[in-house]
Amino acid sequence: MREHDQQDITDRIDALTNDAASWSADGQHTVPRWATAAPGAMVAIALDMFGARPVEISATNPARDIARHVGDQFCSLIPALRKVQFLVEMRDQTSESVNPGATVLLHQLLADVRDGHYIASDGERGYVRAVLDLDTAPVIHGPCLITGLGDDGAPAPLDDNFQAWFSGLLAEIAQRRAQLATAIVAAAAGIALEDIDHHHDVVVVVHLG
Numbered sequence: 001m002r003e004h005d006q007q008d009i010t011d012r013i014d015a016l017t018n019d020a021a022s023w024s025a026d027g028q029h030t031v032p033r034w035a036t037a038a039p040g041a042m043v044a045i046a047l048d049m050f051g052a053r054p055v056e057i058s059a060t061n062p063a064r065d066i067a068r069h070v071g072d073q074f075c076s077l078i079p080a081l082r083k084v085q086f087l088v089e090m091r092d093q094t095s096e097s098v099n100p101g102a103t104v105l106l107h108q109l110l111a112d113v114r115d116g117h118y119i120a121s122d123g124e125r126g127y128v129r130a131v132l133d134l135d136t137a138p139v140i141h142g143p144c145l146i147t148g149l150g151d152d153g154a155p156a157p158l159d160d161n162f163q164a165w166f167s168g169l170l171a172e173i174a175q176r177r178a179q180l181a182t183a184i185v186a187a188a189a190g191i192a193l194e195d196i197d198h199h200h201d202v203v204v205v206v207h208l209g
Contacts, residue, residue, distance in 0.1 A: 042157040044069075045146040045166070047102035057147070062155045069145045076149075077106065077138040081113070081124055083159050086138075087145045096142030103140045110137055112165065119161045 037043045041056040046069050057065035066074055071089030078086055086106055089096070112118040113128045120128070131137055150156035158166075 037157070042147070042155075044155075044158070047099060047105065047140075047144040047146065049097065049099060049143070052101065052105070055145075057145075057155070059157070062147070066145055066147070066155065070143050074145075077140065078110070081120070081128075081149075083149050083156075084109075084162050085147055085149045085155070086140065087147060087155075088140060089142055099140045099142060099144060102144040103138075106140060107137050108169070109165070118165050 037056050037059070040059055042059045042062070043054050044057050046053050046055045048069075055065075055069065057069075066087055070087055071091070073090040074087045075090040076085035076087055078084075086102070109118065110128050110132055113120045113125055114132055116125075146158070146162075148156035148158040148162065
């Protein structure tokens with residue numbers, strides 16, 4: 001992926017997540033540990049038109065909870081990935097508005113599978129490479145729910161592979177926010193960025209609004 005394309009995707013995912021720290025109510029601008037679900041539940045990622053958020057769905061009978069987020073009839077947009085699925089309503093997708101954040105997140109995942117930044121089998125990587133080479137990656141319309149996928153084809157908890165990838169993405173967003181905060185403070189103080197001593201751990205808290 002070209003560097004400016006990566007920059008654009010990161011910016012758009014940043015806008016989608018609104019605040020990487022909001023993934024956990026710890027109040028810190030750091031990437032938290034993955035959320036722990038209540039007994040009998042599992043954590044999924046809901047991607048609607050307002051952003052991304054962790055949600056709990058039933059681990060034993062998730063269909064009702066999935067329907068609540070995406071609709072009664074749902075399907076996966078990327079059946080070739082064995083352990084993760086992006087669930088959407090199984091109707092004419094073009095009848096819903098494009099969900100740009102979910103689409104960007106899906107395309108980033110596919111690009112990282114292709115480029116070896118996400119653990120996948122040769123078959124999965126080959127499928128994704130063909131999809132991206134032909135420019136046929138899906139565009140998501142309406143709300144979307146990301147869950148894991150069990151060996152039986154049923155929704156399952158998101159595995160360590162996806163959790164590590166998604167947490168890394170949030171870490172990149174948090175780092176970009178910290179860099180932006182530093183630039184804002186430096187500009188307000190009239191200090192050139194190259195004059196800032198980056199060898200010391202300095203925490204700058206910026207309250208916006």
